[in-house]
Amino acid sequence: MSDEAVYRRLAEVLDSLPNGFPRTESGVELSLLKRVFDADEAELFCRLKLANETPREIAARTGLSADYLEEKLRAMWWKGQIQCDPSGPEHRYNLVPWIVGIYEYQLENMDQEFARLHVEYIKSAGLFFMRKKPQVMQVVPVEERIPDGTRALPYEQVSALIEKSRSFAVNQCICKKQMSLVGRECRMPREVCLVLSETPGFYDRHPMGGRVIDREEALSILKTAEEAGLVHMTANVRSGHWFLCNCCSCCCSQLLAARFGMKEAVNSHYYAEIDSTACRGCGTCAEQRCPVKAIEVEGGARTVNRDRCIGCGLCATTCPTGAIRLVHKNQDRISTPPADEKEWYRMKAAAEKKDISRFQ
Numbered sequence: 001m002s003d004e005a006v007y008r009r010l011a012e013v014l015d016s017l018p019n020g021f022p023r024t025e026s027g028v029e030l031s032l033l034k035r036v037f038d039a040d041e042a043e044l045f046c047r048l049k050l051a052n053e054t055p056r057e058i059a060a061r062t063g064l065s066a067d068y069l070e071e072k073l074r075a076m077w078w079k080g081q082i083q084c085d086p087s088g089p090e091h092r093y094n095l096v097p098w099i100v101g102i103y104e105y106q107l108e109n110m111d112q113e114f115a116r117l118h119v120e121y122i123k124s125a126g127l128f129f130m131r132k133k134p135q136v137m138q139v140v141p142v143e144e145r146i147p148d149g150t151r152a153l154p155y156e157q158v159s160a161l162i163e164k165s166r167s168f169a170v171n172q173c174i175c176k177k178q179m180s181l182v183g184r185e186c187r188m189p190r191e192v193c194l195v196l197s198e199t200p201g202f203y204d205r206h207p208m209g210g211r212v213i214d215r216e217e218a219l220s221i222l223k224t225a226e227e228a229g230l231v232h233m234t235a236n237v238r239s240g241h242w243f244l245c246n247c248c249s250c251c252c253s254q255l256l257a258a259r260f261g262m263k264e265a266v267n268s269h270y271y272a273e274i275d276s277t278a279c280r281g282c283g284t285c286a287e288q289r290c291p292v293k294a295i296e297v298e299g300g301a302r303t304v305n306r307d308r309c310i311g312c313g314l315c316a317t318t319c320p321t322g323a324i325r326l327v328h329k330n331q332d333r334i335s336t337p338p339a340d341e342k343e344w345y346r347m348k349a350a351a352e353k354k355d356i357s358r359f360q
Helices: 003-016 028-036 039-045 055-062 066-078 098-105 112-130 158-163 174-181 215-228 253-259 284-289 341-352
Strands: 083-085 092-094 137-139 167-171 193-197 211-213 231-235 243-247 270-274 295-298 301-304 324-328
Touching (some): 003 028, 039 066, 112 253, 215 243
Antiparallel strands (some): 231 243
């Protein structure tokens, strides 16, 4: 198989996954893949599964040498091409989608050309990644704005995600880095994207480890993000969360889509509500805090467009009169996240009418 055919095959495999990797008329996606993989790496990626396997298990299935696989897969993991669970007696490897996956793992490798290519790709194919439920990401509201007495589920609480974790690290936001490389610098804090694990020491030697931190610094970073007006977002599942992003609507594709009217670009469980008798119309919520332009003027006071609101709570934290509160959505308006990543893949595959049995 020629090198060009290998990259086309890699693109097909990525597009066969529930997350998708749609082709474009320009073929920019192949240029992206060539920036990340050499031909041998691309060919090996196509032989992996979503289910993680040891090199010996992959060798038995493919006929490749276990020693070769041990060395090659470890190198690919450190290059951000695949995923690895290093916590057991043997490392276990699996393929990952483009988003969330390979793209986010290219933080250290991203340069101006990669950023330019990816911006071009997202302009052509970006809406595909958000067109059907379950969504990739869910909003986790600013917890201090959840009203007393509200029965918030664990995946709706930052504190629950942090409390159950035993390892923490922080990385630069790849979306902000990308936009800065194409001349659209963001003024928001950049070192704010957290990775989490319930395994102690998990990120001590890990390509996604970034700067290893403790729980106290993780909480401090979240507070800084809230003050800056960044939205807490994580994987749209009920358990198995391994990242907690802090996103802005000038760089994050999902928030950009929500800002421009794609109301289900991200999953959310709350909406903001403004007490018109307490609101004095200062405009702080609408002009400085709402990332998706969900706050409108009605009769001289501010009101919330519930169809646009993502329930992040940022507007409520700086309201000088305390006129804004978060309200949990009624059950008929809630999209309950899948139980875990495995169920997410199953549900997304069904929505996209894709058969992923060969990857399991």
